[in-house]
Amino acid sequence: MIGVLLINLGTPEAPEPAAVRTYLGEFLSDPRVIEIPKWAWQPILRGVILPTRPRKSAEAYRQVWSEEGSPLAAITARQAKALQAALPDVRVDHAMRYGRPAIADRIEALKREGCERILLAPLYPQYCAATTATANDKAFAKLATMRWQPAIRTLPPYYDDPAYIGALKESVEASLARLGFEPQALVVSFHGMPERTRTLGDPYYDHCLATARLLSQALGRELVVTFQSRFGRAQWLEPATDVTLAALPAKGVKRVAIVAPGFSADCVETLEELDIRGRETFLESGGTDFAYLPCLNDSEAGMAMLRTLIARELAGWTEAK
Numbered sequence: 001m002i003g004v005l006l007i008n009l010g011t012p013e014a015p016e017p018a019a020v021r022t023y024l025g026e027f028l029s030d031p032r033v034i035e036i037p038k039w040a041w042q043p044i045l046r047g048v049i050l051p052t053r054p055r056k057s058a059e060a061y062r063q064v065w066s067e068e069g070s071p072l073a074a075i076t077a078r079q080a081k082a083l084q085a086a087l088p089d090v091r092v093d094h095a096m097r098y099g100r101p102a103i104a105d106r107i108e109a110l111k112r113e114g115c116e117r118i119l120l121a122p123l124y125p126q127y128c129a130a131t132t133a134t135a136n137d138k139a140f141a142k143l144a145t146m147r148w149q150p151a152i153r154t155l156p157p158y159y160d161d162p163a164y165i166g167a168l169k170e171s172v173e174a175s176l177a178r179l180g181f182e183p184q185a186l187v188v189s190f191h192g193m194p195e196r197t198r199t200l201g202d203p204y205y206d207h208c209l210a211t212a213r214l215l216s217q218a219l220g221r222e223l224v225v226t227f228q229s230r231f232g233r234a235q236w237l238e239p240a241t242d243v244t245l246a247a248l249p250a251k252g253v254k255r256v257a258i259v260a261p262g263f264s265a266d267c268v269e270t271l272e273e274l275d276i277r278g279r280e281t282f283l284e285s286g287g288t289d290f291a292y293l294p295c296l297n298d299s300e301a302g303m304a305m306l307r308t309l310i311a312r313e314l315a316g317w318t319e320a321k
C-alpha cells in the first residue's frame, strides 16, 4: 500500500492567547525558521515575544476562525479528503509541521495501516528551508526512530510546474471575472523571508519571481510582486506588501486585486493580513476598490493540480511494479 501525506505549516488549536502561545513557541523555536543561535534567541522568544505577540495574533485568528476551526486546518483536511476520493488505491492523510495532526503520528498511522511507501507532500510551491525542508526534517526525524521504515519520496517544489501555473491562471481569471470592477493592478503577494536567506543560498526568492513571471505570461498582464508578513528587525525581502498597498493610490492606482500564490490554503496570513488589514491600508491611502482573490484551496482547479503533481510522483512507484 502507498500512503500520501499532505503537509502544511500548522495553526493554533484555538483563537486564544494560550493556544497561540503554544503554537508560536513550537514554530519560532524551529532553528530552520529562526536562524539565530539558541542561546541568543530563546531569551528573546521567551522574554519578549511569547509574553506579548500571542494576544495580538489571537485577535487576528479570531477574525478568520470559522465553525470548522482555523481555515488552514479545515482547508488542508478538505484537500486530503478530496484527494483520497480521487485516488482510491492509495491512503491519503494530512499533517502539520507544528501542532496537530503531528507528522510523526500520521506516519505511524500510515505504517500501521500497511503503507510501506509514503509520499511526503509539503504543500509549498516555492522551496524554502523554513517550510519545505523543516517539514521533511520532521518526517525523517520520525523515521530515525522506526525499526521498519517505510520507503519515502518527497514532493519537489512546483513553483514553475505547468499544472500549478495553469491552476493559478484559471483561478485568478475566474475570480477576476466575478469582480464588479476592473483592477488597474494585480498584486501578487508571497510570504516574506529574511533577505539573508537569499545570500545563504535559499532558492525561495528566485522561485517566487519565477512563479510570478510565468503567471504574468499565462495571464498576459503585468503583475506587482510583493512580500508580506515581515517578522522581527532583520532586513526582509522587498518590496513589502503593506508598503506597496499604501503607496499605489498616490501613483494613480486606485483599484487593485491581490492574490497570494505561495499559500496552498487560505490562512491568517491571507484572510486577515491581506483581505482585512491590506484592504484597510489600501482604502485608507486613497484606493477605491480592493479585491482579495482566494488561494487554490480545495477548488476544482486546485485539486486537479494536486492530483497531477501527486500522480506523477506515484507513477515512479506504481509503474515499476
Ligand SMILES: C=CC1=C(C)c2cc3[nH]c(cc4nc(cc5[nH]c(cc1n2)c(C)c5CCC(=O)O)C(CCC(=O)O)=C4C)c(C)c3C=C
Binding pocket: 009, 010, 011, 012, 024, 033, 034, 053, 057, 070, 072, 124, 128, 130, 131, 191, 192, 193, 194, 229, 231, 262, 263, 266, 267, 268, 269
Ligand atoms: C508560505 C510560506 C511561508 C514562509 C516562507 C514562512 C516563513 C516565515 N514565517 C514566519 C513567521 C510567522 N508565520 C506565521 C504564519 C504563517 N506562515 C505561513 C507560511 C509561511 N511562513 C502560513 C501558512 C501561516 C499561517 C498559519 C495559520 O495558522 O493560519 C506566523 C503566525 C501568525 C502571526 O503571529 O503573525 C508567524 C509568527 C517566519 C519568522 C518565517 C521565516 C523565517
Ligand SMILES: [Fe+2]
Binding pocket: 191, 229
Ligand atoms: Fe509564516
Ligand SMILES: [Fe+2]
Binding pocket: 229, 268, 269, 273
Ligand atoms: Fe502575518
